[in-house]
Amino acid sequence: QKEVEQDPGPLSVPEGAIVSLNCTYSNSAFQYFMWYRQYSRKGPELLMYTYSSGNKEDGRFTAQVDKSSKYISLFIRDSQPSDSATYLCAFDQGGKLIFGQGTELSVKP
Amino acid sequence: GAVVSQHPSWVICKSGTSVKIECRSLDFQATTMFWYRQFPKQSLMLMATSNEGSKATYEQGVEKDKFLINHASLTLSTLTVTSAHPEDSSFYICSASVTHRGNEQFFGPGTRLTVL
Numbered sequence A: 001q002k003e004v005e006q007d008p009g010p011l012s013v014p015e016g017a018i019v020s021l022n023c024t025y026s027n028s029a030f031q032y033f034m035w036y037r038q039y040s041r042k043g044p045e046l047l048m049y050t051y052s053s054g055n056k057e058d059g060r061f062t063a064q065v066d067k068s069s070k071y072i073s074l075f076i077r078d079s080q081p082s083d084s085a086t087y088l089c090a091f092d093q094g095g096k097l098i099f100g101q102g103t104e105l106s107v108k109p
Numbered sequence B: 001g002a003v004v005s006q007h008p009s010w011v012i013c014k015s016g017t018s019v020k021i022e023c024r025s026l027d028f029q030a031t032t033m034f035w036y037r038q039f040p041k042q043s044l045m046l047m048a049t050s051n052e053g054s055k056a057t058y059e060q061g062v063e064k065d066k067f068l069i070n071h072a073s074l075t076l077s078t079l080t081v082t083s084a085h086p087e088d089s090s091f092y093i094c095s096a097s098v099t100h101r102g103n104e105q106f107f108g109p110g111t112r113l114t115v116l
Helices: none
Strands: A004-006 A011-014 A019-025 A032-038 A045-050 A054-058 A061-066 A071-076 A085-093 A096-099 A103-108 B004-007 B010-013 B019-025 B032-038 B044-051 B067-073 B076-081 B090-097 B105-107 B111-115
Touching (some): A032 A061, A096 B044, B019 B090, B019 B111, B032 B067, B044 B067, B076 B090
Antiparallel strands (some): A004 A019, A019 A071, A032 A045, A032 A085, B004 B019, B067 B076
């Protein structure tokens, strides 16, 4: 079993749609949960960072963590074409980051 | 703030040659720098972790003699791919972290290496 599972997509949605991106993990020791956005041929940029179960909201983005189910989600409201990118979940393991495969998202105008 | 640069952004080299990639933290001093490799449509895989002035710690399966890492200062780390082969062609990304910023890593823009 992989330590982190993330559907690679691609996921295509119309502009304005609500997008749901998900990751499951198997390591109970993961303490910090992150979502990164990576545009093509660029380095990843941090979108959301949380360490507890529950929801965290930042503008159009909401990160959700369910430690009991080992499941994290990222919701994007009112999606825009500029949101088209690959979204990677990441987990902190003693200072090292373990990344999911990334989900490729395309938002069509 | 927290900008990380990489140079070059892309490089093409012949098989058997060595390539050096630089990673710089431009507006902060990084206590730790990380090097990742990313193949197309795949995730970032950590290659090694380096702290200024000490030897890098390599992940399992990464050849330390092939991927030489030097972390000479708090703002500069270099990755040298020695005797590069076509299978080393990949996207190499560095990141930097600062102790007082917790575990947040700031990523560089990446370097695309193509070995002919």
